[in-house]
Amino acid sequence: MTPTEKPADKDRSGSDEAFLREVDDAVRASDLSSLWTRYGRWLLAAVVAGLLAFGGWIIYHNQVQAAADLQSEEFVDAMDKLRAGQEKEARAKLAKLAQADQPGYRAMAQLVEANLLGEDGETKKAIALYGKVAGDDSLPQTFRDLALIRQVSAEFDSIPPQQVIDRLKPLATAGHPYFGSAGELTALAYMKMGKDNLAGPIFAQIAKQEDAPPTLRSRAQQMAGALGIDTVQLDASRNAASKAGASAAKGE
Template sequence: MSEEFIREVDEDLRHQQLATFWKSYGKYIIATAVAIVLFVAGSQGYKKYTESKYLEVADQYTKALENIQSGNQQQALAALKALADQDVEGYKVLSAMQRAAIHLNNGEKTLAVGILENLSKSSGVSDFYKDLASLQAATILMDEATYEETTARLEPLLERGNEMRYLARELLAMSAIQNGDTEKAKVLLRELSEDLETPEQVKFRANQLLTVIE
């Protein structure tokens, strides 16, 4: 058995490991972010609204989710779009994310990214939610974007003090791997692993991924 053949097999196995890793952990990034929005939506909602008004908006969102689960996508999209006119910031964000998810599941990636990009530029949304939308858009486009394109999207999130910086750096490392630059990925992942402020889940994934590419 030739050395070249063994090298090719080893490379194929590493690619399979990377694919499995991203399938297992990649979506966790967005799931975590959405959980944060749900929490903040509730806490901020009560500050801005009476309990009855807030519960009304929450009920509208719940009904939209029920339509999604029942397969009534058009009704769900209409209900979610109506929530964009409500002055409860968290639910405006969640409605946009759900609409993007519906389009993404239907293979309408351009529409999904468009919704998120609009959210990231909205004047009525805080920077935290804008950054979250940018992170999700970059995640959707990662498979087809160059490392430079992903960097351009994530650059504002990488600044020190930004709440999304660790997730952004993790995604940037995945983009480097996706585009064949494992050395750049190693640098980014080691930085995440050695940074004392890196969240434990992000640090865990960084260490796991390092074992695959080193």
């Protein structure tokens, strides 16, 4: 090959590369066009469906929140009417809330109604309603636990003490939010069985539970004292034991 042919070869090589790039670009454009022709409609439909679903979720969320706000206002109004002595109007609102979709207000409405039934002397109906709330899996656990305590309290004198203990066992443990109320009923049941040695320590634990209502703690302290447990002395003994353990761990 002569030197005079080299520039032409270079020009042809550059032209070939440019041509190949154009062909490649054309193929890609053709592929995209073909892809859009085949699937563009479905891709667009998927995007629209996603937007509609998101919009629907926002609307649903807003509706749920609006319903919850309305039920909150209805419950507060029912309580205000009860305090004002307008029991008939209040109970009508509570009956409606007892069928509400929002589980919290549904549970509270039923608990208030059960309490009103108890005050009216309709103990059996109150117990049945408490039992209904306690056994309703769709309600928050805290309301179900409260309903169980109220149910057991209402029928305390009509069921065997051991049944009281067995039913409240999951709640009558130190640290549980309802330990104070459940523990007191459990301790009283032990006393009915003549097991004061088991009742006393429970009363002592309740007396030392700082988050328990003051009246409950005071009552528990009195009961513990009546059963021969000095809660003040018990605390001193525990503190002394704790300090002794800490000293031993330090090697003092």
